Each structure stands twice: as C-alpha cells, then as structure tokens.
Amino acid sequence: MTATIDRCASADIAEVAAFFRIAFPFNPRLQEQDYLDWQFRDTPFRDSDDYNIFVLHRDGAIRGVMAYVPVMLRLGQREVVACWTANWHAPGQGVHGLRLLAEVNRVSDFRLHVGLTERSLTIYRRMSMPCLESMDRWLLPLNLEAVLDIAGVAGGADAARLAESSQHAQPGDGGAVEHLDELPADRQIAFDHWPDLDCGVSRRTDFVNWRYVQIPRHHYKILRGDEEQFAVIRFETIAGRNFGICRLLEWTCHGAIGRAVLGEIIRLCRLERAILLDFYSTARSLAQELRALGFLSESELAKPIPRLFRPLGPGWPLRLAVDLPPHRHARSLDFGRWYVTLGDSDLDRVKL
C-alpha cells in the first residue's frame, strides 16, 4: 500500500501519542496530549494552529514521525525563522524516513538537529551538514564522595580533578539574585559580554518562558542576576538514591553576577540534596566563564560521569548538526560561536 506523509491533524494526535508510546517508551510525557500541544502546536513562533508533526501513514496506521519546533535563529547580525527537529523515527520504513526529513526541510531553510543518534549523524554528515560529534559537558561536583561513587571512580587523576573542582562549589547568600516565575515578555536576551557568541536559537523571553515555564508538569527555576543575565536549572532525583543532581539549562551570567547566581544555585542544591551540577554547551566564551567558576569539562576525565539518572545510565556524546543554506555544500562551522544547550532540545526532560 502506498505510503503517504501528512501533517498531523487534531484527529490524529491520539494515534501519534500511541505511536510515541512504542517509539519512545522512556519518555512518558510524549504520550500526553497537553504535552504534545505544548511542544508541537502552542509554540511562540508558530505560523498556524496545526501541529508541527509530519506523519507517515501506511497500511492504515502511523509508521513514522518527524516533528519540529519553530524558533528564531540568530546568525550574526540577522535573525531568521528556523526549526529544531525532534522525534525523527520511522523504523523499517525504507527511505520514507528521508521523505519525512524532506517535508521538514520544506518548512524552513534553517534547521537545528540536536541529540542525534549515530545513524542520524551519519546521514546528516553525508548530506554535508556541519556536525558536532560531542557537545561539551561541564561538571561541578557538590558532594565529592557521592559523585565518585556514582561515577565508579576510586582514585587517580579523575578523582583528583573532581576533588579540585568541588572545592569551588561554595554557596552564596543569594542576596542579589532574583527568583522569577517567568521572564518579562517581549524581551531579547543579549549576549553583549561575549561578542564572539553570535549564533544560536534567540533567547527571546517568549521562547524562554515557553520552554521552561509553560511546559506541562515540569518544574524549572529561573534565577536572574540582572536584566540580561539569567540561569535556568532543574533538579532531578537519581533512581535508587536519596540524592539528586542539578541540571543547568541556561547560563548567560558573567563575572561577579555569575558568581552570585552560581552561589545561589549551589545553596539551592544543598537544600535539594543535589550532588552534582552539569551543563551542556557549545559556546567557547561560556567555557572560559565556567572554568573560572570552577567547572570541569568532562572531556578532561578518563571515565565519563553517567548522564542518565532515572534510571542510572551511561553517558553518551550529545551530537548536533546545523543545516543552513546553501544546502549540501560542505563547509566548516565554528560551533564555539554558537549558544546551544540541552535547552535547545527535548533531551533534558524527565525520563522514567
């Protein structure tokens, strides 16, 4: 029977949720309609009320899906309409997976693919997209003994590096740091103190509020040092343990304000029994900032710290690809100029 690709209609969304239940069993949120509405319909830069999901139908059933989120993308001095892709899945469907991708490609000329499997990375690389094989992960151990236990590190150079880093983890008094329910509407977060950081999904406050405040059943905390400097964190319990970790999703803080915001985060971490702070980022300028605050790049460790905590699981490289016009022209891309974090994907969400 002929395979067709259609945009997901409201009447299809329950069937899409059922497909996701099988395709992504580790993410039960993808089976909930309000979550799908939030991620794939009620987004700040939507251009219609349709779901941003393409569905492969065959033999009367959904056999594949590719979804996207419209975003605004900063490219130096200009800003363009772009999309993140999400949930590309068409197992056993021959080349129809590429047909799904072609549909998304027609939506926008500017595409960001974050959290790729090795297979997707190979496909994108062969399509001549610039790819990053491993996004830097930054770590700040807050409870050294527990981190060494989780990491299975008994001593040696890794233990020494983690110990050195953990000495920087000092709580602040929180005095100058605001806790916000949401950021003020219609503002653009600038990255003025890092002039070389001029590409990435625009941190318009509408986007930030959609991503971290409006998301159903997820609880992020927004901390602000001043008008332009903020951080977003989320606490996550570790399966089978009585402590957790803190995920840093956004960081635009600099200098003394950065130290104050980090101090407040560490204070909250102590209250929440978080043993580790981690942050994935491509940005070179942030790397310097984070290192000055005591963070350690995971690339400096011989053995990676587990990335999944519910349940505890191994780390893996976080891969991404950027697809800009002219397409299919090999080029290099300086990912260090890009501000991409786990917040540019759905990979930080609560898992089983």
Added chain:
Amino acid sequence: MNDEAEILRLVGLALGLSPAAVHKGLTSEDVPAWDSLAHITLVGLLEEHLGTRFHENEIAELVSIEAILATMARRARGDCDN
C-alpha cells in the same frame, strides 16, 4: 560504461546486491536493505561517480532506478535547479 550501466552498478554496490539482482525496474520497496542510510550512501556514490550534486529535495525522490535515470536525464538537459 554508460550512465545507466554505471547507475545499476552503483545501486548494487550501495545495497550489497549481486549484478543479477539489479534491474531497471528495481525500487526501494523491493529491497529491505534500501533504507535511509543505504540511500544516502547510494546518493554519495552517484554524486561521486557521475559528477553531479543532487538538490536536498531530490534525494528522497530517488527511490527507484527509473527515478534516478529520470533525474539524471533531466540534469543532462539542464532542467534542474542547481
């Protein structure tokens, strides 16, 4: 070797098929191994050996030998957008 024979050879190479199994009527639906990854490998081989570059929107349409031949013929006539 003309383009058609070369295309048949490259399809066999990309999909791990014997020459006898590759014919003009072959489509991706006939070959379980013709998945997205094998397809993009085939596209790379065609581009390298035939000296062409497919537009991104063409790639997913090259799902049969007939479609590949038709696209190459269109390109030979200069009837393409890149």
